[in-house]
Amino acid sequence: MSNLYFTIAVVFFLAALAVVLTRHSRRLRRAANSDWEELLRRLEPVDRDSIARIAQDALGEENTEQRFELDGPAMSSMLGGLEGLEVLERNCQVLIDLAAYVQRWYPEALPVAEQLRLNARELEWHVGRLKGAAQTGNLQTAFADYAQRAVVIYYTMAQHVLELYTRTGQPGLAQLQVAL
Amino acid sequence: MHLSAIDRLFWATGFIGQIILVLVLSRRGLVKSFPIFTTATAGSLVRTGTMYFVFLYGSHRTYYYSYWSLASLDMLLQLGVVYEVASHLFAPLGRWPHDARTSFIRLVGISILVDIALTALASPARTSLMETVVARGTFFSSTLMTELFVGLVALSATAGFPWGTHVARIAQGLGAYSLVGVLFDTTTSWMGWAHQATTIHALSLVRIGAYLTALTYWIVTLWQDAPEPRRLSEPMRGQIFSLNRQLEYDLGRIRGWRKI
Numbered sequence: 317m318s319n320l321y322f323t324i325a326v327v328f329f330l331a332a333l334a335v336v337l338t339r340h341s342r343r344l345r346r347a348a349n350s351d352w353e354e355l356l357r358r359l360e361p362v363d364r365d366s367i368a369r370i371a372q373d374a375l376g377e378e379n380t381e382q383r384f385e386l387d388g389p390a391m392s393s394m395l396g397g398l399e400g401l402e403v404l405e406r407n408c409q410v411l412i413d414l415a416a417y418v419q420r421w422y423p424e425a426l427p428v429a430e431q432l433r434l435n436a437r438e439l440e441w442h443v444g445r446l447k448g449a450a451q452t453g454n455l456q457t458a459f460a461d462y463a464q465r466a467v468v469i470y471y472t473m474a475q476h477v478l479e480l481y482t483r484t485g486q487p488g489l490a491q492l493q494v495a496l
Numbered sequence: 497m498h499l500s501a502i503d504r505l506f507w508a509t510g511f512i513g514q515i516i517l518v519l520v521l522s523r524r525g526l527v528k529s530f531p532i533f534t535t536a537t538a539g540s541l542v543r544t545g546t547m548y549f550v551f552l553y554g555s556h557r558t559y560y561y562s563y564w565s566l567a568s569l570d571m572l573l574q575l576g577v578v579y580e581v582a583s584h585l586f587a588p589l590g591r592w593p594h595d596a597r598t599s600f601i602r603l604v605g606i607s608i609l610v611d612i613a614l615t616a617l618a619s620p621a622r623t624s625l626m627e628t629v630v631a632r633g634t635f636f637s638s639t640l641m642t643e644l645f646v647g648l649v650a651l652s653a654t655a656g657f658p659w660g661t662h663v664a665r666i667a668q669g670l671g672a673y674s675l676v677g678v679l680f681d682t683t684t685s686w687m688g689w690a691h692q693a694t695t696i697h698a699l700s701l702v703r704i705g706a707y708l709t710a711l712t713y714w715i716v717t718l719w720q721d722a723p724e725p726r727r728l729s730e731p732m733r734g735q736i737f738s739l740n741r742q743l744e745y746d747l748g749r750i751r752g753w754r755k756i
Binding site: 330336 | 588589593595610614617618619639642643646649650652653654655656657658659675678679682685686742
């Protein structure tokens, strides 16, 4: 009987490993075989002007009256609510893949890819907090702080990926500028 | 003790394959990049040779102790190979990113806990303590290696670390062989040597066949050249460094800001 439990446990264990392996291998393969066009296609459209406006609202000169003028509802309508932030979250993954794409040819660009990854994790964390707030009905109050931080991170990540491509002289910079 | 013709063939093929793999690693200049993998291969070579003679001329007891001392060493080296693969993957420039190191340590910890639980559940149908220890030990080792391999794939995919050509081949070979090991140990845990020795022996040949396939895969793929990475010029390296500093600064600023 105990052998039966053992076999069932191993079957579940192997099935779980197979699911994890299949899902992540697909993603790895996609990242490794993605050509430039494919990576750009994965970027979902965002309202760049709104993102820049929200980011500039936080990144403006310190100790000035002009900083943090936007409130939660204004940002929410500019971004399209939580769904809009989820788009940024997905685009972050593409930004990491774009950095990894450069790293494939220039392994020395690794530190930048690392920093971008940390930024993306931070953004995921903020979006996660907002999802939690949405479940408890506190989305509006939490939106201003977490959403603005997430947008600033996305904005700076996008700027840095553009800079990385400029500095390493990668082709396709113009297309990237349009996509971001 | 008796060895059939196919046993001898498999033993000899493994021995020759291991010699070829060591030669490939040294001729292609991969010893410096993969010192632990090279040591593990050389260790397997010594083990194969030693065990052949111990099997032919030694007692059951000598065989058991030699097998387990060398198998334990082999398992430690395999864990070393996993660490080497992870280092190539997460720290190609020599420095481990903090988040990747934490994730890797967590992966190893969780894998060991899951394996202890699974191994504790196993109750192989063996007659002696010696056989039971062998069955549990090999199962633990195969399961751990399989789990670590899948964990590395998941970690690298989630965090966006690209796999180098040779690292990927080493990991794939090891992962696939370990998986066959898990299947073998699970299947044979129902069987006892007293009544189903022939079936266990036949299945063990399948396992050795899987190892020989992995060996051939390594020989062929590691002989091939990996794409040469491009080098950054000095000014470009400086620019990348300053971009990295800027990124760190921006992240710190975002973390630290307070609303007026």
